[in-house]
Amino acid sequence: AAGVIQSPRHLIKEKRETATLKCYPIPRHDTVYWYQQGPGQDPQFLISFYEKMQSDKGSIPDRFSAQQFSDYHSELNMSSLELGDSALYFCASSEFGANVLTFGAGSRLTVL
């Protein structure tokens, strides 16, 4: 069965650089979520989208932005990267209103 695809799986950036993470949801899933998991921490909700519109917002820094495209894939853009942005970034998808999220394998960002 198709799963949530995230790319890249690993990314290394320098401070103050920019990074973009991509997420391809399960077919027919119209809602996408982004979570950030720091080392040894629980996943923290960043932002979600339904039908290309932001549906909920969590603890996403102002330096980050995200969008969902017409094919339902989503991109998380991170600018002015800081050391503290080093984390595992998960994307999840669901059908709208469903309370079961399917997570991708994550993108590990390392900021040096």
Added chain:
Amino acid sequence: GDSVTQMEGPVTLSEEAFLTINCTYTATGYPSLFWYVQYPGEGLQLLLKATKADDKGSNKGFEATYRKETTSFHLEKGSVQVSDSAVYFCALSVVGYSTLTFGKGTMLLVSP
């Protein structure tokens, strides 16, 4: 706000031992409750869920019962295996919102 509290780990057990990981929650609405598992280097996988009081979720020998009176959703397994070694996250979502709120996670280490 909504929150989830889990017992701190690591929980260290021998193979075939009985497992309990405690989870309690605070929610303003009527939450659905979940257990997710994260194996080393991998993403989050849904282990089981329960959507209303007294529901029991079960999967792969794991069970958890939604106890509204004690606001708890403890995870149990009668006989753990080495392959169960992972981090377990308790989570909730409130009806009408799919966004998950996670606990801090509990690491389980099972030795042969």
